[in-house]
Amino acid sequence: MSRTGNLTVALTFDDGPQPTWTPKVLDQLKAAGIKATFCLIGRQVKANAALVRRMVAEGHTLCNHSWSHDLRLGHRTDVQIKADIARTDAAIHAVVPGVPIRYFRQPGGEWTAGEVKLLKEMGKVPLGWGVDPWDWKSPGVAQIVSRVVGHTSPGSIVLMHDGGGDRSQTNSALHQILPALKAKFVLQALPPGTA
Template identity: 50%
Template sequence: MSRTRLAAGAVISAAAVLAIAGCASTAPSANSWHASGSGSAPAAESGGPISHPIAGGAGSSSSSKPAASTSPSASASASAPASAPASPSASTSSAPPVDGILHNTGSGAVALTFDDGPGPDTPKLLAMLRAQGIKATFCLIGVNVQEYPKYVQQIVQDGHTLCNHTWKHDESLGKKSADTIRADLQKTNDEIHKVVPNAPIKYFRHPGGNFTPLAVQIASELGMQSLGWSVDPSDWNTKKWSGQQMTNHIISNVRNNTKPGSIVLSHDGGGDRSSTMAAYKTLLPELKGKFTLIAMPV
C-alpha cells in the first residue's frame, strides 16, 4: 500500500512533528489501556494524563497543499476555556519524528476521526453523522470490537472507514518486537473481520500517537497506512476539562484549528464521551457548512 496513495503532499516527513499522545482517554472500568504516559498513572477511571504536545497544524510543513479553497477560519463565539495546548508549538517533543504518517488528507477535504471505540456513545455519534450525511473514520480497539460487534457493523453499514487502533490500546506496542506488533495488529483485524468480514481496514493509528518506524512498517506490510492527525481538541483529557467546559473546549478548539486538509482527532470510546457527543452536535453542521468532510479513502 503506497503511502503516496492519497497525494504526495499528504505524507509528512521527518520534519513535521509527530504528535505524542492522542488517545489518552479515560478508560472504562474494565480496561486499562490508557494511562501509560509519562507521569502518574491514576487508576482506571481517570486515564492517563499524558502531556500532549500536538503536531503542527494541518498544513504545517510546506508539503501540504490545501486546495485552493478559501479557508473560512475561526468563527464567532465560544470562548475557549483555559489555555489549551491547542496548536502548533512546532517544537520538538521527546519522541523522534517518524516518517510515513498521514497528518492531513492531501486535499482540501477534512477528515473527522474517532478513536478508542466502539463504546456506549458510538450509536449516538453514528446517528448524528447519519443525520448530517457525514462520513468519518473510526479507529477501533480490538477488545471493544469484541464487546460491541453490532456497533462495528453499523459503522460499516453507514459507510465509514475503519482503522486499526490495536488490540487493547498498548501505548508502547511500537517499541515491542516485530512479532508482537504484527500479532497485535493482525489479531485486531481478525476480530474486526469476524463481525464485518469484507470491510477494508486500510489505516492504522498507534495508541497515543506513539508511532515507531517498526510499527509503521508492519502496518504497511499488513496493508495499512499509518494515520496521524493535525487537530486535537484533547477530548481525552478528562483530568483537565469535564462537562460543559469540556464541550466548549472541544467546540472552540475544532472550530478554530480545522482548515482544509485537516485530520481531526476525537474519541467515541474509552470512557464517558458525552461531552464529545455534545460538542459534535454543534460542530457537525458547522463543519459541514465550511468544508467537504470525508471518510479516509479506502
C-alpha cells in the same frame, strides 16, 4: 498520514466501539449526512459487533487501533506488533468479513520508526491527525468546539473519541462541531482502500 492530501476534512473517532457513546456519535453523523473514520480497539469489537456492522452499513471507514490500546506497542518486537495488528484485523473481519482495514492508528500517537516501517510492509497506512481537541481529557464542551472549529482547515484530519471513558462532552460538542464544519468544508471518510 496527518492530512487528507486534498481539500476534504476527515473526522476520526478513537477507542470504540463503545455501547453508550458510539451510537450517539453514529446518530449525529447520520443526521448530518457525514461519513467518518472509526479507529477500533480489537478487544471491544465482538461485544459491540452490531455497532461495527452499523458503521460499515452507514458508509464509515474502519481503522485498526490495536488490540488493547497499548501505548507501548511501537516498542514491542516486530512479531508482537504484527500479532497485535493481525488479531485486531481478525476480530473486525469476524464481524464484517472482507471490509478493508487500510489504516492503523498507534494509541497515543506514540509512533516509532520501526513500527511505521513494519506497517508499510504490512500494507497499512499509519494514520495520524492534525487537529486534536484533547476531548479525552474532558476539557469542557466549549474548549472542544473551539479547538476543532478554530484549528480545522482544508485537508485536516480531526481526532476525537467515541470510547475510552465518558464522552458526554464530545457528544455535546458534536452538536456544534458538525454543522460548523459542514458549512465550511467537504467532510468525508478516509478512502477505505481494498480488502
